[in-house]
Amino acid sequence: MKILAVNGSPKGAAGNTDVLVQAFLSGAEDAGATTETVYLKDRTIHHCQGCFSCWTKTPGECIHDDDMADLLIRLRAADVYVAASPLYGNMVTGLMKDFMDRTLPLSHPAIVKQGDEYLHPRRYDDGVYRTVLITNAGFPETHHFEGLRTTFAISTSGPRAALAGMICCAGGPMLKAPGMEDAVRWYIDATTQAGREVVELGSITPETQAILDRPLSGDPGMYADVVNTHWRSYGVEMPEGET
Numbered sequence: 001m002k003i004l005a006v007n008g009s010p011k012g013a014a015g016n017t018d019v020l021v022q023a024f025l026s027g028a029e030d031a032g033a034t035t036e037t038v039y040l041k042d043r044t045i046h047h048c049q050g051c052f053s054c055w056t057k058t059p060g061e062c063i064h065d066d067d068m069a070d071l072l073i074r075l076r077a078a079d080v081y082v083a084a085s086p087l088y089g090n091m092v093t094g095l096m097k098d099f100m101d102r103t104l105p106l107s108h109p110a111i112v113k114q115g116d117e118y119l120h121p122r123r124y125d126d127g128v129y130r131t132v133l134i135t136n137a138g139f140p141e142t143h144h145f146e147g148l149r150t151t152f153a154i155s156t157s158g159p160r161a162a163l164a165g166m167i168c169c170a171g172g173p174m175l176k177a178p179g180m181e182d183a184v185r186w187y188i189d190a191t192t193q194a195g196r197e198v199v200e201l202g203s204i205t206p207e208t209q210a211i212l213d214r215p216l217s218g219d220p221g222m223y224a225d226v227v228n229t230h231w232r233s234y235g236v237e238m239p240e241g242e243t
Helices: 016-030 069-079 092-103 142-155 183-202 206-212 218-231
Strands: 002-008 035-041 080-086 112-114 117-118 129-136 162-170
Touching: 002 016, 002 069, 016 035, 016 080, 016 129, 016 162, 016 183, 035 069, 069 206, 080 092, 129 142, 129 183, 162 183, 162 206, 183 206
Parallel strands: 002 035, 002 080, 080 129, 129 162
Antiparallel strands: 112 117
16 A cells, blocks of 8 residues: 655644654554655645646646656545645645645546535546545644535545544644653544545544544643643733733
């Protein structure tokens, strides 16, 4: 089994997102998978222009001559696609959105009924059929992920696609905070277990998913105080009434 992780964080391997990505891939490798991580910050990917040339003039090929052509080949060769991005504006980063937009050549322009939905069918018979979302947010609550959860649930709802699980980590800054290694170990361990389960079972089990759906901090107020203290250290003035 081949797993391709695409990390859309502007911080790349130095970000909180990659802590989760590498924990997941470690579990997948333990279960026998071959893994690869692509950091979009190190790639040149232009914006989609919406010209639809990849559907008409050059079917399956984009007008842009950049790194996306190689990434589409890698994506088609993968059995599992890990979409990894920190939460920006309740969505993915701009880097990740450009990557997602530029996968358009893998779809056929026709709108056909597949199962209970009308969709663009896949252009090729190969390619990823299972997707895992990995994301983290600076907020202490999990409801901030709802828009992103819905996006990935819809984009993987066709009969030839499957959402293998979503790792949405609230309180992400704790993942790399000095002295917090033991406090977040339970979440890292669950993420590693999720990697094993996707390889061995095809998806994250409900038991592991329930652990991953918990925020890192059990006290949102205390978490907010710590974060606000951090920003004060940069001279940021807090709003009136903040304690």
